[in-house]
Amino acid sequence: MSEHEGTFCLVLHSHLPWLAHHGSWPVGEEWLYQAWAHSYLPVVDLLRRFADEGKRDVLTLGVTPVLAAQLDDPYCLRNFHHWLGHWQLRARHASTLWSGDPLLRSLAAAEHLAADHACEELETRWRHGFSPVLRSLVDAGTIELLGGPATHPFQPLLDPRVRTFALRTGLTDTQLRIGHRPAGIWAPECGYAPGMEADYAAAGVQRFLVDGPSLRGDTSAARTVGSSDVVCFGRDLEVTYRVWSPKAGYPGHGSYRDFHTWAHEVGLKPSRVTGKQIEPADKAPYDPALAADTLRLHVKDFVDTVVTRLRSLREQHGRESLVVAAYDTELFGHWWHEGPAWLEAVLRALPEAGVRVTTLQGALDAGHLGAPVELPASSWGSGKDWRVWDGEQVADMVTANTELQRRLLALPPAAPGHRDPVRDQLVTEALLALSSDWAFMVTKDSAADYARRRARVHTERFDALAGGHGTRSDDRPFGHLDARDL
Structure with missing residues (x-):
């Protein structure tokens, strides 16, 4: 150096x-x-x-x-x-x-x-x-x-x-x-x-x-x-x-x-x-x-x-x-x-x-590489652990997100052939529901009602689409997202 x-x-x-x-x-x-x-x-x-x-x-x-x-x-x-x-x-x-x-x-x-x-x-x-x-x-x-x-x-x-x-x-x-x-x-x-x-x-x-x-x-x-x-x-x-x-x-x-x-x-x-x-x-x-x-x-x-x-x-x-x-x-x-x-x-x-x-x-x-390390479970949040995102205040959200992922992964395989825009939107809604921001805002009591509503809205849209009753929304941030890759 x-x-x-x-x-x-x-x-x-x-x-x-x-x-x-x-x-x-x-x-x-x-x-x-x-x-x-x-x-x-x-x-x-x-x-x-x-x-x-x-x-x-x-x-x-x-x-x-x-x-x-x-x-x-x-x-x-x-x-x-x-x-x-x-x-x-x-x-x-x-x-x-x-x-x-x-x-x-x-x-x-x-x-x-x-x-x-x-x-x-x-x-x-x-x-x-x-x-x-x-x-x-x-x-x-x-x-x-x-x-x-x-x-x-x-x-x-x-x-x-x-x-x-x-x-x-x-x-x-x-x-x-x-x-x-x-x-x-x-x-x-x-x-x-x-x-x-x-x-x-x-x-x-x-x-x-x-x-x-x-x-x-x-x-x-x-x-x-x-x-x-x-x-x-x-x-x-x-x-x-x-x-x-x-x-x-x-x-x-x-x-x-x-x-x-x-x-x-x-x-x-x-x-x-x-x-x-x-x-x-x-x-x-x-x-x-x-x-x-x-x-x-x-x-x-x-x-x-x-x-x-x-x-x-x-x-x-x-x-x-x-x-x-x-x-x-x-x-x-x-x-x-x-x-x-x-x-x-x-x-x-x-x-x-x-x-x-x-x-x-x-x-x-510049050479700033040290010895290997074993990292603990951690975050940059309060306590430097996971409490902001899995603590008591958001326990219901953690449960809801776990169940949402279970339902997402339990969907029947996609039909072969072309992409299915409904299925792509369904996966998008699940990902939007899983944003870390919602639990953070609830734990920190920063617009907590908005955060809970957002998590709930995306989960409800996922379930409606999975049940064949939903319609496409304006929430399409990732045009390339292909549900078949899940």
Whole structure:
């Protein structure tokens, strides 16, 4: 290895469940369009700037097949265009309503510029969906792309046949959209059960993510799993949690824009966090200059944290070491307004501090491969076990999903010959019902009623189709899905 402080990999996990045709506000398509406008567009913007500079191996980007399907879907593209138009109108209304307050008037102007830019991007670079944009970044070597199972199921709770089918369907979907079959995946929720590496090897998956505790905290190198050649990378929680943890992180600073406080008359967020115990009505107006000053401090703090961690690991292990920080893409811009600016600044500042910044494949190329490891059953959820997806609060959903899989696998064999569109839809409904998001939302009491309803609707559609009484729905994310492959 060449002399560096060590190696840093940023991994972003882009995922939302299938939301098209399933309500709008407060949960539903609005969630998709907010994340699209405030996270996916800005993150792609910064990646394109790196690509234009000829930068390679900037970060590792996971895009789940079910999200990619929505970002390519003509219905979603059309409705997102309408949403952006409404954003422009809301910003224009705010500029009139807030004309007497300099900070709020400036915020309204900034919102209008952001809405105009988003609309222009959608009408030009994104007019055919996300896949052409994403493919250009993959082809340029700017990013390493991670795939995943089709509808983001919690894999440890799946029957092996269903698990294999979901993974192969997802990998095929990414290959069709991008022209490349991903060598790595983001295992949904970092869920792992002993032996799953054999499934990965059979599907051609060479690497995946786990949470740091799965490696007993030693995330300083990637590891082959068991007797396989499949490699796992662990999140370094000491570094990752500096940004965002279950209890704290940069986005909660009082200077940053407050995610939860709305000016409902214009549908915009006018406040800064101010303080955790401050009521929404008492929060101070958002001040971009104040936020920018704080952002510079947090960029420096993160770079210092990474360098200190790498030096500590070098002293401990006697070699250059690896730090992997992994986050949901939606944190940057959607949840944390200043997130994209922080992200770009960090990715530029780390190399200046002597840190090798690269992808997961780049880390392997740099020699960061340690001894084999036996992984325990684990996830990145609360307790780092499976409780979020199989705990007491969702026991009824686990039972329902187990029975759904049993009925799916008990169907009589498909008739030989051509594909059966009804059977394809039946399998699609089952996969949509098995999304990990529904149990997560129930356990975390986040739109739990919506989540339960979604799981129930897809299960009921499956049973109706299996009984010969259902009709095709608008939920067809995977046109290539062939039930005969199950």
